[in-house]
Structures are given as structure tokens and as C-alpha cells.
Amino acid sequence: NAGVTQTPKFQVLKTGQSMTLQCAQDMNHEYMSWYRQDPGMGLRLIHYSVGAGITDQGEVPNGYNVSRSTTEDFPLRLLSAAPSQTSVYFCASSYGAEAYEQYFGPGTRLTVT
Amino acid sequence: QQPVQSPQAVILREGEDAVINCSSSKALYSVHWYRQKHGEAPVFLMILLKGGEQKGHEKISASFNEKKQQSSLYLTASQLSYSGTYFCGTEDFGNEKLTFGTGTRLTIIP
Numbered sequence: 001n002a003g004v005t006q007t008p009k010f011q012v013l014k015t016g017q018s019m020t021l022q023c024a025q026d027m028n029h030e031y032m033s034w035y036r037q038d039p040g041m042g043l044r045l046i047h048y049s050v051g052a053g054i055t056d057q058g059e060v061p062n063g064y065n066v067s068r069s070t071t072e073d074f075p076l077r078l079l080s081a082a083p084s085q086t087s088v089y090f091c092a093s094s095y096g097a098e099a100y101e102q103y104f105g106p107g108t109r110l111t112v113t
Numbered sequence: 114q115q116p117v118q119s120p121q122a123v124i125l126r127e128g129e130d131a132v133i134n135c136s137s138s139k140a141l142y143s144v145h146w147y148r149q150k151h152g153e154a155p156v157f158l159m160i161l162l163k164g165g166e167q168k169g170h171e172k173i174s175a176s177f178n179e180k181k182q183q184s185s186l187y188l189t190a191s192q193l194s195y196s197g198t199y200f201c202g203t204e205d206f207g208n209e210k211l212t213f214g215t216g217t218r219l220t221i222i223p
Contacts, residue, residue, distance in 0.1 A: 043213040
């Protein structure tokens with residue numbers, strides 16, 4: 001099993017550009033989520049999904065969109081990149097929504113200039 | 114609202130013990146603990162559930178005080194490999210979100 005994979009590993013965007021961060025898992029997990037990590041802020045939840053076709057907002061959803069058309073994939077879209085979105089983005093998956101171990105992908109380091 | 118972790122950072126000599134605390138203002142269903150090494154993804158350590166059930170697979174122990182909505186992670190006889198940032202994550206009832214604290218940086222020196 002590859003576990004949770006994320007692409008790209010690094011990305012530089014100009015302000016106003018859009019892009020999609022890819023996340024995939026091969027463990028047949030129902031629950032997937034996106035976090036951003038900034039120095040001193042810990043991990044903050046952006047969006048999450050409890051299954052294909054179902055998504056919901058986390059703590060910091062503004063400026064991001066998600067969709068979940070399959071169990072395996074959970075892409076994160078930045079609509080119009082801003083310098084405040086410079087961060088490390090982690091995708092995670094787990095068997096279920098509550099009290100299950102979360103498996104994290106390796107992360108995407110995004111810089112917006 | 115993020116749980117509060119303390120201390121923010123701690124430096125230990127190899128073989129010493131450490132306690133990391135996590136507290137929340139909400140009634141909790143579970144508390145998760147993860148460790149993250151520099152430049153890597155967080156890795157699961159342990160889950161503690163309301164009612165006392167503990168799920169984990171590392172030689173590190175933890176407690177969960179349901180009345181105070183507090184959890185503590187105990188690292189005994191620390192090893193160099195324990196270095197990293199430790200995060201607690203909390204789930205409250207009826208909420209499918211895992212909310213992380215800001216982390217505790219642990220440095221182990223020989």
C-alpha cells in the first residue's frame with residue numbers, strides 16, 4: 001500500500017493564480033481531511049469529508065474548495081492564491097470519523113508570492 | 114477552539130522523563146496524540162476515549178481526565194528518537210472534526 005500520497009511536494013504560485021493540490025489514499029478509508037500547518041499555529045482543519053459525495057468545512061475554509069467524487073481522492077483547490085495561503089498542507093485519512101487513527105500524507109509546501 | 118498544550122517546549126537529557134499536557138474547554142469524546150519530526154508528517158501515537166479505553170501501539174503512556182477535559186502524555190526514560198513536536202488532537206461529542214493544539218517541542222540531548 002502506498003498509504004496517503006500528495007502531489008506536488010513543492011509549489012510556488014503568484015498572487016491570484018489558482019491550483020489544485022492532489023491527495024489520494026489506497027486504504028479504502030471513508031474519512032479524509034485537509035490541514036494547513038503554520039509556525040506556532042499547529043495543524044488547522046480546512047475541509048473534511050466523511051465519504052464520497054460529502055464534504056464539510058473545518059476551522060479555516062475561506063479561499064479553498066474541495067470535492068469528493070471517489071473514496072480514494074480528495075483534491076483541494078485554491079481559487080485565487082494569496083500570500084496568506086503560504087503554508088504546508090497535509091492531507092489525512094482514517095477509517096472513520098471518530099476516534100480512529102489518522103494517516104497523514106507527506107505534505108505540500110506552498111509559497112505564494 | 115484549539116486545545117491548549119503545555120509546556121510549549123522542553124529540553125531533556127537522554128533517560129529523563131517528560132509530561133506533556135493538553136486541556137480543552139469542551140466535553141471531549143476522545144483525545145489523540147501525534148508526534149512530528151522536522152520536515153515530516155505527523156505520526157499517530159495514541160487515542161484515549163471517554164470511558165477509559167486506550168488505543169495505541171507505542172511504548173508511551175497517557176491519561177485522560179474526563180471531568181477536567183485534560184489529557185497528559187508521559188514519556189519515560191526518554192530516548193533520542195523521542196525528539197520532535199507532539200500534538201494533541203481533540204474530538205468533542207457529535208463533531209466529526211479533529212482539532213489540534215499548537216504543539217510541544219521536545220528536544221532530547223545526549
